Amino acid sequence: MDGLLFRSAEELFTRHATPEAVRAIRAGGPASALWGEIEASGFLEALVPEEAGGAGIGPPEILPVLLAAGRFALPLPIAETMLARAALVATGETPPEGAIALAEPAGEHMARLAPGQPADWVLLPQGETALLLPWDKAEPDTDASSALADLLRWPAGTGRSLACPDLLAAGAWAEVAIMAGAMERILEDTVRHARDRQQFGRPIAAFQAIQQQISVLTEDVFASRMAAQLASVPDGKGIAGLNPTRIATAKLRVGEAAVRVCAIAHAVHGAMGITEELDLHLLTARLQVGRMRFGGEAHWAHWLGRQFLAGDLTETLAFVRAHLGPVAPEATA
Amino acid sequence: MIGALPLAAIPPEDEALRPEIRDFLRETVPVIPPERRARSWMGFDADFSRKLAERGWLGLTFPKEYGGAGRGPFARYVLAEELLASGAPVSAHWIADRQSGPLIHRFGTEEQRRFYLPRICRAEAFFCIGMSEPNTGSDLASVTTRAVRDRDGWRLNGAKIWTTNAHRSHYMIALVRTSGTPQDRHKGLSQVIVDLKAPGVRISPIRDLAGDAHFSEVVFEDVVLPADALIGEESSGWMQVNAELAFERSGPERVLSSAVLLDTWAQWLREAGAHQAAETLLGRLIAHLAVLRAMSIAVTSRLVEGESPVVEAALVKDLGTEFEQLIPTVIADILASPGQVAPGPLMRTLAYTTAMAPSFSLRGGTREILRGMIARGMGLR
Numbered sequence A: 001m002d003g004l005l006f007r008s009a010e011e012l013f014t015r016h017a018t019p020e021a022v023r024a025i026r027a028g029g030p031a032s033a034l035w036g037e038i039e040a041s042g043f044l045e046a047l048v049p050e051e052a053g054g055a056g057i058g059p060p061e062i063l064p065v066l067l068a069a070g071r072f073a074l075p076l077p078i079a080e081t082m083l084a085r086a087a088l089v090a091t092g093e094t095p096p097e098g099a100i101a102l103a104e105p106a107g108e109h110m111a112r113l114a115p116g117q118p119a120d121w122v123l124l125p126q127g128e129t130a131l132l133l134p135w136d137k138a139e140p141d142t143d144a145s146s147a148l149a150d151l152l153r154w155p156a157g158t159g160r161s162l163a164c165p166d167l168l169a170a171g172a173w174a175e176v177a178i179m180a181g182a183m184e185r186i187l188e189d190t191v192r193h194a195r196d197r198q199q200f201g202r203p204i205a206a207f208q209a210i211q212q213q214i215s216v217l218t219e220d221v222f223a224s225r226m227a228a229q230l231a232s233v234p235d236g237k238g239i240a241g242l243n244p245t246r247i248a249t250a251k252l253r254v255g256e257a258a259v260r261v262c263a264i265a266h267a268v269h270g271a272m273g274i275t276e277e278l279d280l281h282l283l284t285a286r287l288q289v290g291r292m293r294f295g296g297e298a299h300w301a302h303w304l305g306r307q308f309l310a311g312d313l314t315e316t317l318a319f320v321r322a323h324l325g326p327v328a329p330e331a332t333a
Numbered sequence B: 001m002i003g004a005l006p007l008a009a010i011p012p013e014d015e016a017l018r019p020e021i022r023d024f025l026r027e028t029v030p031v032i033p034p035e036r037r038a039r040s041w042m043g044f045d046a047d048f049s050r051k052l053a054e055r056g057w058l059g060l061t062f063p064k065e066y067g068g069a070g071r072g073p074f075a076r077y078v079l080a081e082e083l084l085a086s087g088a089p090v091s092a093h094w095i096a097d098r099q100s101g102p103l104i105h106r107f108g109t110e111e112q113r114r115f116y117l118p119r120i121c122r123a124e125a126f127f128c129i130g131m132s133e134p135n136t137g138s139d140l141a142s143v144t145t146r147a148v149r150d151r152d153g154w155r156l157n158g159a160k161i162w163t164t165n166a167h168r169s170h171y172m173i174a175l176v177r178t179s180g181t182p183q184d185r186h187k188g189l190s191q192v193i194v195d196l197k198a199p200g201v202r203i204s205p206i207r208d209l210a211g212d213a214h215f216s217e218v219v220f221e222d223v224v225l226p227a228d229a230l231i232g233e234e235s236s237g238w239m240q241v242n243a244e245l246a247f248e249r250s251g252p253e254r255v256l257s258s259a260v261l262l263d264t265w266a267q268w269l270r271e272a273g274a275h276q277a278a279e280t281l282l283g284r285l286i287a288h289l290a291v292l293r294a295m296s297i298a299v300t301s302r303l304v305e306g307e308s309p310v311v312e313a314a315l316v317k318d319l320g321t322e323f324e325q326l327i328p329t330v331i332a333d334i335l336a337s338p339g340q341v342a343p344g345p346l347m348r349t350l351a352y353t354t355a356m357a358p359s360f361s362l363r364g365g366t367r368e369i370l371r372g373m374i375a376r377g378m379g380l381r
């Protein structure tokens, strides 16, 4: 099943999310053509239950599609829209048409969003509720914005308040999936470059220093993929069964990996990797953005450490088995 | 390129072993101070191994006809996890149970199986592994210890070193040259079982930097071996050794070597109170543990399916030993606040683990060698 979904997502993105299309949208160009294709694929209804007209599939099954989105550095909130639609349906709302970006609160009617990633709506968490805000009513705060985040502000009184908890952890899950996918593509590109690029009369892949670095890169990419899989086990009370303990674990592990992955990939690519022309920076920039969205390593590590100390299980392995195993605890009983 | 590792789970029938094991360990292990439990699979206690044998927990994966329990690798996985996490002293039987027994089962003759496997299951036969030599480390194919045909059997000369438990084991499985010269590399290597009480075997324990003596130098002078000392085919030693190493690289041994330190520190945080930096560090280590465990289980499940995920196993071992080495490093840092006095047992556990941590990425193949294997798997060499 997930092999099938992955292939159809890869096909869709190969055709419509070409590096040129990605660059154009990031530069502020229209996204409606690509978004239309994604909408037509049905992926965006994945997490909405069947009885509410969705596909009713869970996070583990849809993960491959998000990994594929990461591989293409897709500059559209595909995971976020899936989550927002599921969250809105769960509160009895009919989701509005179009792309919904998940935001982090950044002050009164202020939202922090992934840069260069347009949407039609913004869902802005406010504790146990969330504000649904129209994108076209937003004022960008250019002074507070950067290549790491766009800040948008709305006039007071804009938007509707909805009962929608758990969005921050859900947003972190989306980042984990996208980042793990981006890292897989970075690994493939880095291996290919190391075999093609010649210095001292040999491919640089022949040098042991390069081999050892790419081995470390490989380890981090495999660990990140595993972290994303662990985070997708639906044994929690969040949207579509997402579990914050799993997401905390994955977000911090993937964030740590992203640092090493970016450093090694750039080191191996040399000066070529610093150019606008090469696609590498589309992927590494996505990792740097993702690392800072919905909580970084220190945030989630602190959360997880407190979670452990507040619980009854005093052995770390016992805690991992109970909360962070490869399957939901009921299934192993 | 190597494929992604899908999530895999421990089957419920193997998971079902866990409560009984935990009950047993709760009665037997906590009396041992943490600085001794920190020795993990280097802690030797023949009586403890015999107690496990009485429970039927040695040779879990060997067929019943040889005294085993006929269980799969995941049964052993559950047992190993609990033993290592608690810091039980398992070294006496560990190599026989994990490596030598399965090797004899796979490549040995029926007579060899009937002789050795039941003894391993009863904790009456402890094994050691003679691969390294004074001039043979990472370059294992360069071994010079030699067994030559002599009447019905073999005559053995040479020396092994760093042999864990040689001075307290009954048998060694040695990788030796049976034909050709070191220039022939992996051709002409074979594996033989040596009875360590045989005349001409001289064993000298080597003291380690923490004051223990767990490994030895073993010198062979005209040691006479019977014909049935050979395991598997003559000249198949290289292939057999590599099959053996793939199995031992991805297990809980490569994730849990510092588990006693981690849990001792976490327990102290519970009792004495934790500040934000300590809570953050603890969360980070738990996250690493969770991901590594899932990877290790995924690789084990590939082994169960009869595949040979050599590269994936190398990947888990390198990441796992890095984690094991991270634990003492970061705990030392966080305990080094002026004015803070950590309890003696915790500090002694830290001292031991810190001192031995460099060995985690040497034994079983060094970090650099493993990364070379991964690079080959990725098509770089």
Ligand SMILES: Cc1cc2nc3c(=O)[nH]c(=O)nc-3n(C[C@H](O)[C@H](O)[C@H](O)COP(=O)(O)OP(=O)(O)OC[C@H]3O[C@@H](n4cnc5c(N)ncnc54)[C@H](O)[C@@H]3O)c2cc1C
Pocket: B128, B129, B130, B131, B132, B133, B136, B137, B138, B139, B161, B162, B163, B164, B165, B215, B359, B362, B363, B364, B365, B366, B367, B368, B369
């Ligand atoms: C606690 C402990 C228990 C052990 N128990 C046993 C045992 O029971 N039986 C047994 O046979 N052996 C045992 N060993 C030995 C272990 O297998 C060796 O230490 C290991 O194979 C490395 O060999 P070496 O120590 O000679 O190091 P060397 O091979 O000399 O390596 C030294 C350094 O050079 C690097 N290096 C070597 N070759 C290369 C290369 N081609 N490319 C890049 N770098 C390279 C290594 O990675 C390492 O960093 C044990 C070791 C320890 C620490």
